[in-house]
Amino acid sequence: MYIFEPARRGIISALELRGSAAQALWQRAYAVRKERADKIFLRGLIEFSNVCAKDCYYCGIRKSNVSLHRFTLTKEEILQAAARAHEQRMGSVTLQSGEICSENFTLFVEDIVKTIKQNFDLRIVLSCGEQSYETYRRWKTAGTDRYLLKIESSSPRLYAKMHPQDENHILLNRVRCLEDLKKLGFQTGSGTMIGLPKQTLADIADDLLFFLDADIDMCGMGPYAEHSQTPFYELREETPSPENRLFMSLNAVSALRLLMPDINIAAATSFDALSSRGKELAVSAGANVIMLNLTPRQNRADYSLYERPEETLDKNILSELKKYGETVAYGEGGDSQRFRARNIK
Numbered sequence: 001m002y003i004f005e006p007a008r009r010g011i012i013s014a015l016e017l018r019g020s021a022a023q024a025l026w027q028r029a030y031a032v033r034k035e036r037a038d039k040i041f042l043r044g045l046i047e048f049s050n051v052c053a054k055d056c057y058y059c060g061i062r063k064s065n066v067s068l069h070r071f072t073l074t075k076e077e078i079l080q081a082a083a084r085a086h087e088q089r090m091g092s093v094t095l096q097s098g099e100i101c102s103e104n105f106t107l108f109v110e111d112i113v114k115t116i117k118q119n120f121d122l123r124i125v126l127s128c129g130e131q132s133y134e135t136y137r138r139w140k141t142a143g144t145d146r147y148l149l150k151i152e153s154s155s156p157r158l159y160a161k162m163h164p165q166d167e168n169h170i171l172l173n174r175v176r177c178l179e180d181l182k183k184l185g186f187q188t189g190s191g192t193m194i195g196l197p198k199q200t201l202a203d204i205a206d207d208l209l210f211f212l213d214a215d216i217d218m219c220g221m222g223p224y225a226e227h228s229q230t231p232f233y234e235l236r237e238e239t240p241s242p243e244n245r246l247f248m249s250l251n252a253v254s255a256l257r258l259l260m261p262d263i264n265i266a267a268a269t270s271f272d273a274l275s276s277r278g279k280e281l282a283v284s285a286g287a288n289v290i291m292l293n294l295t296p297r298q299n300r301a302d303y304s305l306y307e308r309p310e311e312t313l314d315k316n317i318l319s320e321l322k323k324y325g326e327t328v329a330y331g332e333g334g335d336s337q338r339f340r341a342r343n344i345k
């Protein structure tokens with residue numbers, strides 16, 4: 001009875017909701033999440049390198065942004081962050097970076113994953129972009145549990161507007177990577193941005209249907225937030241208002257929760273760029289994963305995919321969640337129910 005009618009038109013209607021009608025949608029999705037899983041899972045986020053070979057038009061750490069200080073954390077710094085995740089009983093860590101395809105980078109990540117697995121009881125999520133099947137296989141063998149590769153947009157038309165037209169930015173390659181990750185047995189995640197210039201509601205609906213068709217296990221999806229050092233910033237007159245982006249994103253979280261009740265949905269960090277209560281709102285709309293930033297403070301401003309307001313870096317989301325009566329799953333790895341069910345069969 002809770003399964004959302006997987007029709008494009010139905011999702012578009014859900015994305016259009018505002019006011020009390022939107023709140024009714026969020027409540028319905030929240031009830032589905034509560035029925036499935038009462039607890040909120042934690043992920044420690046370690047943004048370990050802002051070096052990237054790609055040039056996505058919306059992203060602040062794109063290689064053409066020469067005003068940025070580039071950094072890669074040392075192995076010791078990454079392990080210190082993982083130790084904090086372990087001490088604070090987060091259950092899992094996400095290691096995220098720009099996209100680098102080289103043997104040195106593959107080896108570095110392989111070594112980090114093995115060392116974290118040897119020393120801490122943590123699930124590991126990697127988010128290091130498009131890689132070869134062999135690289136993914138090595139990282140899986142090293143102990144990686146999950147991989148997050150956002151599709152960013154499943155629409156060839158919009159994808160082409162978001163990226164340079166070259167061999168580094170090919171939508172079909174991204175789809176191939178998601179297929180490889182599934183084949184290799186990763187818990188596989190994807191995601192998209194909501195409220196991009198030139199994005200239609202039909203594009204967003206198609207992204208949600210793409211996730212259903214790809215049978216993903218987890219999703220990171222949030223509002224588009226601008227970065228002034230990007231080509232997309234020039235399109236800000238065409239960008240939906242912050243309020244519209246927030247509503248569309250919350251509605252998209254709810255629609256996806258109703259479409260795929262058993263996946264993990266993260267309250268993306270970009271929610272906090274548009275509202276001081278962004279992540280709490282995402283939880284109220286059906287998200288069940290909270291990311292807590294463990295990147296060393298001196299490096300955070302340089303990992304600027306978008307421009308984050310300073311105060312969002314320090315907000316104590318856990319006490320906020322407690323205030324709203326949520327139970328946090330301290331020390332639990334938080335595997336996706338969909339993944340578990342698929343692997344029991």
Ligand code: SF4
Nearest residue numbers: 052054056059062098
């Ligand atoms: S979105 Fe990812 S791949 Fe694209 S420029 Fe930013 S970090 Fe690099």
